[in-house]
Amino acid sequence: MNPIVEVRGAVKRYPGVTALGGVSLKVFGGEVVALIGENGAGKSTLMKILGGLVHPDQGEILIDGKPVQISSVSVATSLGISLIHQELNTLDNIDVAGNVFLGREPSRFGIIDRAKMRADAKELLDRLGLPISVDTSLQKLSLAQKQMVEIAKALSLDAKVLIMDEPTSSLTLTETEQLLKIVEDLRKRGVGIVYISHRLGEVKEIADRVVGMRDGQNAGEIPKEEITHERMVKMMVGRDLDRSSVVTESTAKEDRLVVRDLRTKRYPACPISFEVKAGEVFCLSGLVGAGRSEVVQTIFGTDASQGGTVALDGKKIRSGNPHDAIEAGICLVPEDRRNVGLIVEWSVKNNITLPGLEKFARVGLIDRGMESEAASVQSKSLGVKTPNLDAAVSNLSGGNQQKVVVGKWMLQNPKVLILDEPTRGVDVGAKAEIYQLMRGLTAQGVAILMVSSDMEEVLGVSDRVAVMHEGSISGVLPRKDCSEEAIMRLAVGKENHA
Amino acid sequence: MKGLLRKETGIFILLLVVCIATALKSHQFLGVENLQNTSRLIGMYGIFSIGAGLVIITGGIELSVGSMFALLGVILAILLTDKHWNPIAAIVTIVLLGTGLGAFHGFLITRVKLQPFIVTLCGLLFYRGIARFVADDQTKGFGDAVGFEGLQKFATSNVLGVPMPFVMLIVLSVVMWVVLHRSVYGRHLFAVGRNEEAARYSGINTKRVIASAYVISGLLAGVAGIMIAFYTNSISPSSHGNFYELYGIAAAVLGGCSLRGGEGTIIGIILGTILLQVLQNLVNLLGIPSSLNFAVMGAVILLGVLADQLLSNRTPRKRTA
Numbered sequence: 001m002n003p004i005v006e007v008r009g010a011v012k013r014y015p016g017v018t019a020l021g022g023v024s025l026k027v028f029g030g031e032v033v034a035l036i037g038e039n040g041a042g043k044s045t046l047m048k049i050l051g052g053l054v055h056p057d058q059g060e061i062l063i064d065g066k067p068v069q070i071s072s073v074s075v076a077t078s079l080g081i082s083l084i085h086q087e088l089n090t091l092d093n094i095d096v097a098g099n100v101f102l103g104r105e106p107s108r109f110g111i112i113d114r115a116k117m118r119a120d121a122k123e124l125l126d127r128l129g130l131p132i133s134v135d136t137s138l139q140k141l142s143l144a145q146k147q148m149v150e151i152a153k154a155l156s157l158d159a160k161v162l163i164m165d166e167p168t169s170s171l172t173l174t175e176t177e178q179l180l181k182i183v184e185d186l187r188k189r190g191v192g193i194v195y196i197s198h199r200l201g202e203v204k205e206i207a208d209r210v211v212g213m214r215d216g217q218n219a220g221e222i223p224k225e226e227i228t229h230e231r232m233v234k235m236m237v238g239r240d241l242d243r244s245s246v247v248t249e250s251t252a253k254e255d256r257l258v259v260r261d262l263r264t265k266r267y268p269a270c271p272i273s274f275e276v277k278a279g280e281v282f283c284l285s286g287l288v289g290a291g292r293s294e295v296v297q298t299i300f301g302t303d304a305s306q307g308g309t310v311a312l313d314g315k316k317i318r319s320g321n322p323h324d325a326i327e328a329g330i331c332l333v334p335e336d337r338r339n340v341g342l343i344v345e346w347s348v349k350n351n352i353t354l355p356g357l358e359k360f361a362r363v364g365l366i367d368r369g370m371e372s373e374a375a376s377v378q379s380k381s382l383g384v385k386t387p388n389l390d391a392a393v394s395n396l397s398g399g400n401q402q403k404v405v406v407g408k409w410m411l412q413n414p415k416v417l418i419l420d421e422p423t424r425g426v427d428v429g430a431k432a433e434i435y436q437l438m439r440g441l442t443a444q445g446v447a448i449l450m451v452s453s454d455m456e457e458v459l460g461v462s463d464r465v466a467v468m469h470e471g472s473i474s475g476v477l478p479r480k481d482c483s484e485e486a487i488m489r490l491a492v493g494k495e496n497h498a
Numbered sequence: 499m500k501g502l503l504r505k506e507t508g509i510f511i512l513l514l515v516v517c518i519a520t521a522l523k524s525h526q527f528l529g530v531e532n533l534q535n536t537s538r539l540i541g542m543y544g545i546f547s548i549g550a551g552l553v554i555i556t557g558g559i560e561l562s563v564g565s566m567f568a569l570l571g572v573i574l575a576i577l578l579t580d581k582h583w584n585p586i587a588a589i590v591t592i593v594l595l596g597t598g599l600g601a602f603h604g605f606l607i608t609r610v611k612l613q614p615f616i617v618t619l620c621g622l623l624f625y626r627g628i629a630r631f632v633a634d635d636q637t638k639g640f641g642d643a644v645g646f647e648g649l650q651k652f653a654t655s656n657v658l659g660v661p662m663p664f665v666m667l668i669v670l671s672v673v674m675w676v677v678l679h680r681s682v683y684g685r686h687l688f689a690v691g692r693n694e695e696a697a698r699y700s701g702i703n704t705k706r707v708i709a710s711a712y713v714i715s716g717l718l719a720g721v722a723g724i725m726i727a728f729y730t731n732s733i734s735p736s737s738h739g740n741f742y743e744l745y746g747i748a749a750a751v752l753g754g755c756s757l758r759g760g761e762g763t764i765i766g767i768i769l770g771t772i773l774l775q776v777l778q779n780l781v782n783l784l785g786i787p788s789s790l791n792f793a794v795m796g797a798v799i800l801l802g803v804l805a806d807q808l809l810s811n812r813t814p815r816k817r818t819a
């Protein structure tokens with residue numbers, strides 16, 4: 001039997017980097033191939049070749065055994081290949097239905113058939129278990145919800161080959177399970193699926209075969225029966241990785257950040273109160289749409305507050321302006337790195353030093369030596385993979401972009417560091433690095449407020465977990481009471497009877 | 499960064515070609531008198547073009563400078579000839595007035611959240627109307643400059659043979675080059691123009707930065723306005739400064755400023771200004787009917803932008819999604 005799609009010896013070079021150095025991949029109908037590898041290994045590049053977005057310097061692509069040229073996205077679509085991008089491609093000014101059918105709007109005599117479009121979009125959303133109206137404008141949705149819309153868009157194509165590049169990086173357990181059910185279903189219908197993820201737990205659950213990549217090369221393959229966490233890590237990294245937990249029991253005592261009756265734009269009727277102690281990692285958990293990001297955005301001042309107070313070390317913070325928050329010592333690593341976390345056209349260096357640029361300046365003039373030095377130290381300590389510090393961030397792989405955002409804020413010596421999905425799309429090794437850095441900060445008394453959808457991360461690094469449900473905190477769990485079940489109960493709004 | 503370098507190289511080559519062609523066709527082109535006059539114009543236009551460029555770098559636009567020149571010029575003439583103000587007080591007032599108008603635009607754009615195009619378009623209409631009203635639609639002149647001979651001389655004099663406006667442009671460009679390309683503030687301007695949201699998330703006071711660009715633009719318009727008023731020596735309120743805002747915008751765009759914001763250099767803006775003035779000069783010297791003036795300029799700008807497009811097409815275009 002011919003593979004439904006096959007890549008032979010794909011090579012792609014960029015100035016200063018060889019993204020792919022002759023990679024091969026086969027996908028058969030009715031199987032889920034998981035593609036894993038460290039940040040910058042070349043996974044997305046390989047997939048973009050199949051999606052018609054990147055043209056290989058060398059190599060061959062065969063569909064059902066016949067060689068093809070995928071010169072554009074529309075060619076890919078007509079060949080039956082559908083790609084869910086690692087970075088969002090939705091349009092903020094259009095509603096959900098319009099986004100799902102963008103460029104393929106059902107029409108009659110050139111007039112868009114709204115009724116059909118809405119009905120079809122609704123069906124897709126229901127399949128994904130996404131409880132939002134198809135008329136909602138995308139700008140009202142959270143990153144994770146936009147991601148679901150993106151998935152719906154790919155599903156609407158009824159493709160023979162579905163490529164999913166980190167579809168779950170911003171999703172929580174519930175949505176992830178829903179998605180995995182759909183993948184299961186597509187597999188039964190004979191669709192060939194490529195699944196990229198840094199969450200090895202779900203890879204193990206869904207994959208029929210794991211294909212590893214390292215530095216633009218094939219790094220091996222693991223058949224279903226032999227998939228284990230350790231083998232996957234070894235294949236990606238090339239050596240064993242110490243998986244010991246980095247958590248040390250926190251000795252946190254006094255309150256650093258105190259939030260009282262904070263009301264967000266999204267849930268103005270739900271006052272939120274909690275406190276984060278100096279030296280602890282406090283995590284906000286919950287389902288997509290529970291209002292976690294809104295809370296941290298409001299604390300930081302990028303969202304207008306609808307009431308309530310935020311105090312740092314007993315002093316109230318003027319709200320509504322990130323400038324004041326940073327001045328006071330509160331920093332935020334936002335979840336949406338491409339639109340608000342980074343200026344992607346800018347260099348790695350200029351991005352890292354942008355906040356607090358004054359530190360590298362005398363009488364308002366930038367000391368460029370000092371700036372380069374600081375950026376270089378920071379990017380090394382996080383292991384950002386880039387040809388040099390002047391490379392544009394948009395040329396970095398997704399995980400490496402994330403490291404730049406985290407690095408940019410860690411350089412600020414904050415008193416309170418807010419991390420919204422700090423390791424979204426980051427590989428296992430770098431995740432451990434980031435956790436290590438977080439622990440280093442808490443040891444110095446920094447309070448960390450984290451929002452995370454990654455259950456392993458929530459359980460692994462938090463000292464306390466507050467679980468949110470539809471805009472309110474439904475419970476706060478100390479580390480010893482944290483478990484997947486306890487968090488999930490609170491997340492769906494059930495009381496814990498403790 | 500390489501893209502910017504290439505942009506400037508492109509326009510520099512275009513400028514050289516135009517200059518050489520003109521020099522070959524007309525021996526007057528390199529004559530002292532012509533050079534002096536052209537550089538005087540370059541100085542005046544360059545000063546406000548820098549302001550136009552700064553605003554464009556923030557992703558905005560300033561359309562009102564031409565009308566501002568009429569208004570400021572009329573007021574200057576009235577202050578000096580009718581009211582017999584102290585010349586120093588008069589020019590300080592004019593510069594402050596320009597700065598104030600810029601600040602007003604900045605306020606409307608950042609605080610009231612109106613679009614720059616609309617705010618400055620209204621300015622273009624409003625200031626022109628006020629200028630005509632204040633002057634009673636009469637041409638205002640400086641006459642014999644009784645009482646402010648020194649000021650008039652200063653504005654129209656030469657330093658070692660180099661016209662004053664050109665000298666001022668050199669000084670201002672050096673200052674603005676440092677501000678734009680070496681200072682924290684300059685970096686913030688580019689950040690705001692490139693991605694306002696990301697800049698805000700990075701703790702930059704985006705409103706203040708954007709408003710400041712209009713303030714600087716207003717200030718430079720005030721300075722240039724005084725020079726231009728003394729250069730023409732009489733201000734007809736309905737035509738003085740007509741289209742000057744477009745010269746500023748054209749110079750900035752020719753020099754590599756992107757109307758999408760976040761891109762541009764001082765050197766580029768200056769080269770753009772020089773190119774426009776040389777073209778004007780070329781039309782005069784080569785005896786091309788002056789009715790074709792704008793057509794020549796439009797064609798060359800189009801060519802310049804096309805060439806730039808072809809060069810930069812090699813790099814993938816910025817995604818807007």
Ligand SMILES: Nc1ncnc2c1ncn2[C@@H]1O[C@H](COP(=O)(O)OP(=O)(O)OP(=O)(O)O)[C@@H](O)[C@H]1O
Pocket residue numbers: 014015017018019037038039040041042043044045046086385386394395396397398399400425427
């Ligand atoms: N347009 C580009 N210009 C220059 N270099 C690029 C470009 N796109 C990708 N690269 C480089 O190619 C390499 C592979 O990138 P790719 O995005 O495929 O990695 P990835 O495996 O998907 O990583 P991640 O897990 O972080 O998403 C990286 O080193 C990246 O910097």
Ligand SMILES: [Mg+2]
Pocket residue numbers: 043044045086165397398399
């Ligand atoms: Mg990737």
